[in-house]
Amino acid sequence: MLEEEKHYEDVIEQESICISDNVVYDKPETLTSTPMHYCPGCGHGVAHRLIAEVIAELDIQDKTIGVAPVGCAVFAYNYFNIDMSEAAHGRASAVATGIKRVLPDKYVFSYQGDGDLAAIGTGETIHTCNRGENILIIFINNGIYGMTGGQMAPTSLAGMKTTTTPFGRDVGEAGYPLKITELIAQLPGVYYCTRVAVNTPNNVRRAKKAIYNGFKYQELKKGLSFVEIVTNCPSNWKMTPVESNKWLEENMLPFYQLGDLKVPQKEN
């Protein structure tokens, strides 16, 4: 045992650390104990935890149904301890619509990445939002296809190197990065639309508040809530987690600016 460790041993005994009275931070019961498959430093784990915490705090585990996408979060249902449905690529918001329409008093959310929501599922996304379905859509934007190994996403930044834009995204050739959240904010069926991140403790707290709002507005039957979470992808950005968060700060966030795009109007 190192001298330093011995010191801590003297101060507090291990048994007293583990007693439940001393627990200040725990895994919510809405998360399973399955180890996540996400890469070290990835934002998915934080986003999952925030959603699970909100469901636990609102005490709606028995009333919540989640829809998982195709992408890195395809196994999201292994981690959330709630009823879940796995959707085909891009179709999560249609699946969520089907669930919500027959179970209007339940809480329904979809969890989708940028390729799923803003490329192959653009039609479903726009129309689900436009109908004002009373659900919450969580949109994870890391500007790249993670699961398939780092190809260009609709949200990849101009000049960004991916395996399918090896010389950088040429917007003349491959089109422009799509700010789909700005598009969605224009639709009258959308009640709440915001962009958050999970790269700093402050941003994590704001993200949790946004997710909480989304569930709360659903309870009040206000229509669609859309929460974009700008995240990193250390593996496919080919960076360490720390580097990727710095890159996110310096490159992603100036383009995908954080903040509310649509907030509820004060009702008279």
Add this chain to the structure above:
Amino acid sequence: MKGNEALAEAAIRAGCDAYFGYPITPQSEVLEYLAREAHARTGMVVLQAESEIAAINMIYGAAGTGKKVMTSSSSPGISLMQEGISYIACAELPCLIVNVVRAGPGLGTIQPSQSDYFQAVKGGGHGDYKLIVLAPSTVQEMVDHVKLAFELAFKWRNPVMILTDGALGQMMEKVELFPHTARTNEIYDWATVGKPKTRERTIITSLNIQPEKMQEVNLHLQRKYKEIEKEEIRYEAIDCEDADLILVAFGLVARICKKAADLAKRKGNQSCSV
């Protein structure tokens, strides 16, 4: 009643909980009739989706809650639904899909056809799966098959297709409607309705990433299909015992064949049957 409208009326009477669909000729009357009639009478959900792809995925979501759900379309639209149908078949969800067939390939024509036969009975989308397929030959059977389709879908937890065509869909015939069955709120142990503390979570998925699991699922599905083949084959044989020539047909063509056999008999050919 018109075939498409009779089928829609039968869906309401069968206690259907939700319909998701997209207009396409020659089946748009199903959606139109339900939009007009269903919600006020039984509270049934009727939603026009933005595409057949969205419609079948809404079906997937709603079917996963254990509700009685259906969609309808015609050939090109059914092609668009194949991905979703494959997911539904693998996740073993009950639902009714109606194909009011028109001729193809491609955009084809809006005239009736039986050209989607192989797509319907061999699977249709990717992977080894099968549908239970019912083929009405009269407007009366368009009605009766709706009720039967829901029974089979829930008995076997499998998507069921009613394979009809544009002629039957547009044809008007006398029908006898069955009495109303109330919508139920039955909760199935496989359904995603929200997890109480007293049970494990339910997951609706068709993802089986481990090859052993995938094999197990496929073997299970094939066993189920064999059992369905054994128990659920339905046909009508008319005077086939001593026939030299048997005409085998489904749907509207079966009626044409009946007439042809009658004519053959009248002309002295006693050994032609259907």
